[in-house]
Amino acid sequence: MNLEHQIALTLLTGGGKKKIRKILAHFEDSTDFFKASKHRLKSIPGIGEKFLQQLDRTGALKESEKYTDYFEKHNIQTLFYTDDEFPYRLNQCDDAPILVYKKGNMTCNLPRVVSIVGTRNASNYGKKICEELLHSFVGKDIVVVSGLAYGIDIYTHKLCTELGIQTIGVLGHGLDRIYPHVHTPVAQKMLENGGLLTEFLPGSNPDRENFPMRNRIVAGMCDATIVIESGERGGSLITAELANDYARDVFAYPGDITREFSKGCNYLIQKNKAHLITSSSDFFEMMDWKDETKNIPNQLQLFDELDEQELKIVELLKESQEVSMDVLAIKTEIPVRLMSGILLGLELKGVIKALPGKRFGL
Numbered sequence: 001m002n003l004e005h006q007i008a009l010t011l012l013t014g015g016g017k018k019k020i021r022k023i024l025a026h027f028e029d030s031t032d033f034f035k036a037s038k039h040r041l042k043s044i045p046g047i048g049e050k051f052l053q054q055l056d057r058t059g060a061l062k063e064s065e066k067y068t069d070y071f072e073k074h075n076i077q078t079l080f081y082t083d084d085e086f087p088y089r090l091n092q093c094d095d096a097p098i099l100v101y102k103k104g105n106m107t108c109n110l111p112r113v114v115s116i117v118g119t120r121n122a123s124n125y126g127k128k129i130c131e132e133l134l135h136s137f138v139g140k141d142i143v144v145v146s147g148l149a150y151g152i153d154i155y156t157h158k159l160c161t162e163l164g165i166q167t168i169g170v171l172g173h174g175l176d177r178i179y180p181h182v183h184t185p186v187a188q189k190m191l192e193n194g195g196l197l198t199e200f201l202p203g204s205n206p207d208r209e210n211f212p213m214r215n216r217i218v219a220g221m222c223d224a225t226i227v228i229e230s231g232e233r234g235g236s237l238i239t240a241e242l243a244n245d246y247a248r249d250v251f252a253y254p255g256d257i258t259r260e261f262s263k264g265c266n267y268l269i270q271k272n273k274a275h276l277i278t279s280s281s282d283f284f285e286m287m288d289w290k291d292e293t294k295n296i297p298n299q300l301q302l303f304d305e306l307d308e309q310e311l312k313i314v315e316l317l318k319e320s321q322e323v324s325m326d327v328l329a330i331k332t333e334i335p336v337r338l339m340s341g342i343l344l345g346l347e348l349k350g351v352i353k354a355l356p357g358k359r360f361g362l
Helices: 004-009 017-024 031-034 038-042 049-054 055-074 124-137 150-162 181-190 210-220 233-243 260-270 280-287 307-319 325-332 336-350
Strands: 077-080 100-106 111-119 142-146 169-170 194-198 225-228 247-252 322-324 353-355 357-361
Touching: 004 031, 004 077, 004 100, 017 031, 017 325, 031 055, 038 150, 049 055, 055 233, 055 322, 077 124, 077 233, 111 124, 111 150, 111 233, 124 142, 124 225, 124 280, 142 150, 150 169, 150 181, 150 225, 150 322, 169 181, 169 336, 181 194, 210 233, 225 260, 225 336, 233 247, 233 260, 233 336, 247 280, 307 325, 307 357, 322 325, 325 336, 325 357
Parallel strands: 111 142, 111 225, 142 169, 169 194, 225 247
Antiparallel strands: 077 100, 100 194, 322 357, 353 357
16 A cells, blocks of 8 residues: 555545445455545445545546655655555544654563643652652663653653663644654654654644544553642643553552642543552552563464454454554455454454454454
8 A cells, every 4th residue: 555545544534434434345455445436335334425525536546646756755654544554543543643753763562651740830840750750761771751741741751761761752733843853852862763654634723622542542552641730720630541442551659639630640540430549559560560561472372273354364463463443354365254254263263352443352
């Protein structure tokens, strides 16, 4: 699948991320989708007349052409949702983007990925929490994700660059700018060990409505979200709510009940939307993460009785850990109509397990 096709898919009107994924599962690659007749598309379950009327594949392809040279010139890489390097945790979320843009030297799929978020009005109390927490992360191969915003976000990113911790900033705009601009020096430093990630094309402004979309990526691509100081409203509470929706672990540090920017954390704890922690040791204990990096099994018992199609699925799951049925169909080139039966057979053999959201793992 070429880059222009991938970008064009994000530009289609009326499609939506979930619908595009379902459509692509019926084609071997995007080239077939862009060549398919409307009669062929109409035969796909869930594709209605309204979508077909809005569908302008030619226009989307033409618009996508203007971005490819820009990406090459500015060293921007893309991750399509079927790529091995796409954040597999994010792929577990129904509203995940199908394409993200990255800049830097990041690894999204390490065994431990944590988001740290909080108020834009960080106090010395909040900063001390960040310092204790991040010093405990040193040497443990933990990726730290945040939103490059004022306060806790940028303090977290800055400490990570100083401590040698890989850190990723998720943006609510395109990679042609840094917002807030004053954070440019830290963002440039982050490119050495981590970097910047966004679903927005260059030219996209940091509009208000973009930031809840940004927050869902911060929550979805991580194992856990930690909230350090928060008011009653704001982006960090949105991120925590989204993390709960995605069945991720959420943690919050309690604060003085009289302080404005402790109210959000105290609320999350009171409503059982976050685990109360007072130190990094609490966090590691609740996550059941030992001091040493977990050893991820790299071998799987070989099953002589597996046929060629089953082996394709097993090999893919070895690499990606958890994959949706639609992605399995695309990457193994096994038709969706056959995939369900093959997966059931592998379950009965005890090779794979079914996970929420029609996803599967070994």
